[in-house]
Amino acid sequence: MKWSQTYIPTLRDDPTEAEIASHRLLVRAGYIRKLAAGVYNYLPLMQRVLLKVTQIVREEMNASGAQEILMPVLHPSELWRQSGRWETVGRELMRARDRHDRDLVLGGTHEEVVTSLIRGEVKSYRQLPLNLYQIQNKFRDEIRPRFGLMRGREFIMKDAYSFDKDEESFKVAYQKMLDAYFKTFSRCGLETRMVEADTGAMGGKAAHEFMVIVDTEGGENIIFYCDKCDYAANMDKASSLEENPQEEEESEKPLEKVATPDAKSVEEVTAFLDVPARKLAKTLLYKADGKVVAAMIRGDRQINEIKLENFLGCINLEMADAQTVEKITGAAVGFAGPLNLKGVTIVADEEIPRLRNFVTGANQNDYHFKNVNIGRDFKIDQVTEIRCAQEGETCPRCEKGKLYTNRGIEVGNTFMLGTKYSQALGANFLDVDGKEKPFIMGSYGIGITRTAQAAVEKFHDEKGIIWPASIAPYSVEVLPLNVADEMQTRVAFEIYEKTKEQGIEALIDDRDERAGVKFNDADLIGLPLRINVGAKSLKENKVEIGVRKTREVISVGQNQAVEKCKELLSDL
RNA sequence: CGGGGCGUGGCGCAGUCUGGUUAGCGCACUUGCUUGGGGUGCAAGGGGUCGGCCGUUCAAAUCGGCUCGCCCCGACCA
Numbered sequence: 001m002k003w004s005q006t007y008i009p010t011l012r013d014d015p016t017e018a019e020i021a022s023h024r025l026l027v028r029a030g031y032i033r034k035l036a037a038g039v040y041n042y043l044p045l046m047q048r049v050l051l052k053v054t055q056i057v058r059e060e061m062n063a064s065g066a067q068e069i070l071m072p073v074l075h076p077s078e079l080w081r082q083s084g085r086w087e088t089v090g091r092e093l094m095r096a097r098d099r100h101d102r103d104l105v106l107g108g109t110h111e112e113v114v115t116s117l118i119r120g121e122v123k124s125y126r127q128l129p130l131n132l133y134q135i136q137n138k139f140r141d142e143i144r145p146r147f148g149l150m151r152g153r154e155f156i157m158k159d160a161y162s163f164d165k166d167e168e169s170f171k172v173a174y175q176k177m178l179d180a181y182f183k184t185f186s187r188c189g190l191e192t193r194m195v196e197a198d199t200g201a202m203g204g205k206a207a208h209e210f211m212v213i214v215d216t217e218g219g220e221n222i223i224f225y226c227d228k229c230d231y232a233a234n235m236d237k238a239s240s241l242e243e244n245p246q247e248e249e250e251s252e253k254p255l256e257k258v259a260t261p262d263a264k265s266v267e268e269v270t271a272f273l274d275v276p277a278r279k280l281a282k283t284l285l286y287k288a289d290g291k292v293v294a295a296m297i298r299g300d301r302q303i304n305e306i307k308l309e310n311f312l313g314c315i316n317l318e319m320a321d322a323q324t325v326e327k328i329t330g331a332a333v334g335f336a337g338p339l340n341l342k343g344v345t346i347v348a349d350e351e352i353p354r355l356r357n358f359v360t361g362a363n364q365n366d367y368h369f370k371n372v373n374i375g376r377d378f379k380i381d382q383v384t385e386i387r388c389a390q391e392g393e394t395c396p397r398c399e400k401g402k403l404y405t406n407r408g409i410e411v412g413n414t415f416m417l418g419t420k421y422s423q424a425l426g427a428n429f430l431d432v433d434g435k436e437k438p439f440i441m442g443s444y445g446i447g448i449t450r451t452a453q454a455a456v457e458k459f460h461d462e463k464g465i466i467w468p469a470s471i472a473p474y475s476v477e478v479l480p481l482n483v484a485d486e487m488q489t490r491v492a493f494e495i496y497e498k499t500k501e502q503g504i505e506a507l508i509d510d511r512d513e514r515a516g517v518k519f520n521d522a523d524l525i526g527l528p529l530r531i532n533v534g535a536k537s538l539k540e541n542k543v544e545i546g547v548r549k550t551r552e553v554i555s556v557g558q559n560q561a562v563e564k565c566k567e568l569l570s571d572l
Numbered sequence: 573c574g575g576g577g578c579g580u581g582g583c584g585c586a587g588u589c590u591g592g593u594u595a596g597c598g599c600a601c602u603u604g605c606u607u608g609g610g611g612u613g614c615a616a617g618g619g620g621u622c623g624g625c626c627g628u629u630c631a632a633a634u635c636g637g638c639u640c641g642c643c644c645c646g647a648c649c650a
Contacts, residue, residue, distance in 0.1 A: 012599060012611065013584055017643070037642065085650090092649065109650050143573085143648050151649085159650095202650050220649095236649095318647085413650080445650075482608050516610035523610090534609055544609095 003509040020218040022457035023148030029524045038145025038153035048473035056187045064180040066131035077103035079112040083424045089201045094139035106139035111421045114161045119427035125165040133160030149449040156448040163439040170440040177444045189468020196233040204417035211408030218457040219407025228401025236306040240393035250356040253371040260368045264334025266299040280359040283336040285320035288312045296348040302388040311384045329363040337361035338378045348380045349387045409454040417441040465526030469572035477527045478508040481515040481534040492533040498562045528572045
């Protein structure tokens with residue numbers, strides 16, 4: 001393709017809309033343009049990248065035995081009501097209304113649709129297993145769209161859905177998808193780490209996420225992994241062994257109410273009373289679907305609301321507002337404690353029962369209790385793990401290794417749905433034993449647009465993008481330094497034609513621009529190889545091949561250029 | 573939704589506080605010359621309902637109200 005004939009609106013200056021490197025570069029290099037918050041145009045170069053990624057995904061999905069279909073974007077709300085997600089997904093669901101005032105959903109995922117598609121049609125275990133997938137624009141009413149394509153309101157996703165007759169068969173199907181995912185991302189030039197994840201509004205039994213590990217702020221997720229075994233989980237899911245599972249061997253001291261004027265935060269109280277944070281129990285009040293619940297956790301810990309929400313089995317969990325706190329505890333926020341807390345369920349982290357003679361709020365302004373002891377002073381209703389794991393703690397799986405953290409970009413996810421959707425929507429089949437059973441389902445997503453941007457976030461430098469060869473919009477850029485020089489132009493076009501004959505996708509920068517402009521644009525758009533055709537080299541019948549990734553420049557005879565590129569590309 | 577900020581040629585911004593010339597600058601664009609291995613130089617041009625509506629005023633980009641959109645921080649996250 002000739003540069004002069006394609007639309008590549010590069011910018012000399014950084015766009016202000018972008019915060020992270022990949023977003024900035026995609027805009028600056030003329031790959032994307034924003035239409036509205038979280039909604040983007042994909043320009044010619046981007047479209048080529050997306051087609052490359054899509055093609056790889058398609059090939060690997062097909063190889064795994066999945067079949068491509070295309071489902072509607074527009075869904076009737078009834079389906080989402082049947083599955084219960086009209087309520088549970090709530091705010092993220094992109095909704096619309098037609099002229100008859102009927103509610104519609106712009107699909108962000110298609111469990112309901114695909115289940116209704118096969119229900120009534122797939123009636124026998126003989127028709128299983130089945131895996132259907134599609135690649136399509138998806139919608140999500142993001143609370144705050146961010147980071148370009150990373151967190152958009154409209155984006156492209158591959159979503160696959162598997163149907164099996166039993167757990168055994170499902171395991172095989174699930175493993176097939178995991179294998180396909182590793183292959184897919186690896187072919188895109190991205191090493192991924194699979195981590196355990198929470199199932200969220202998706203429901204089901206278990207879930208995994210595929211993360212591209214990055215060390216920039218573009219990595220939105222924190223993942224925990226063990227240095228000794230293969231345990232890896234995201235922040236929501238990660239757990240750790242208790243550092244001290246024995247009960248503390250301290251004899252109970254008498255309960256004491258102490259004045260703690262203006263000391264509300266853990267830091268203030270522990271400093272004032274001169275006790276370590278781990279000897280204090282925070283009491284946090286939540287509203288779980290409207291019902292007030294108290295969560296107790298050690299002072300040096302962070303609460304994991306996902307774990308609490310899952311434990312309570314509620315749809316909506318939020319911190320109680322100051323008014324509610326005052327009504328329940330009779331004191332301002334910061335002085336809540338478990339003693340004399342009436343009509344509220346107390347859920348405690350599993351570390352709490354180990355504590356002896358600890359500090360809690362007194363449910364009275366400017367007072368705390370010291371030497372609080374469970375059993376003697378108050379009762380806990382339920383105990384479970386509701387704390388966040390922390391770096392350096394012991395791995396819950398092998399019980400030997402230490403946990404480390406990394407930042408990651410989620411590019412794929414897989415969910416073991418079980419029978420959640422098949423049951424809710426009445427999708428059953430007849431098994432060998434003649435009994436009617438709901439399908440065992442799995443759902444599997446790959447963010448196409450997000451994967452492309454993750455590659456940029458992972459591979460770039462201060463000059464621009466450095467595409468992995470497999471998903472670069474073109475493999476080679478041919479760059480005649482001065483198009484006014486007929487010789488250069490002629491040789492450049494000869495080489496360009498030859499790349500095409502050899503099946504190498506090339507872009508030729510035939511614009512009448514200064515060499516510097518073209519060099520900078522070339523670095524910016526980030527094709528793996530560049531062939532410089534300039535007067536200096538041509539004197540010796542040579543051209544230069546620049547490798548974007550290594551910045552290496554190789555001088556070769558003008559007739560060897562294409563062969564050399566082929567060779568270089570096989571390693572990129 | 574809470575906190576902060578922005579909206580002025582295609583892009584990036586100044587001007588707004590303290591109302592009053594013809595609304596200005598850089599980049600980009602057009603034409604001519606020049607230059608030709610890392611964003612050439614010179615000259616001449618084109619392009620703006622100052623987000624929108626209502627109001628105050630002799631006079632509004634500038635003051636007030638409403639509204640729309642966008643960005644940042646936070647809560648949320650298939």
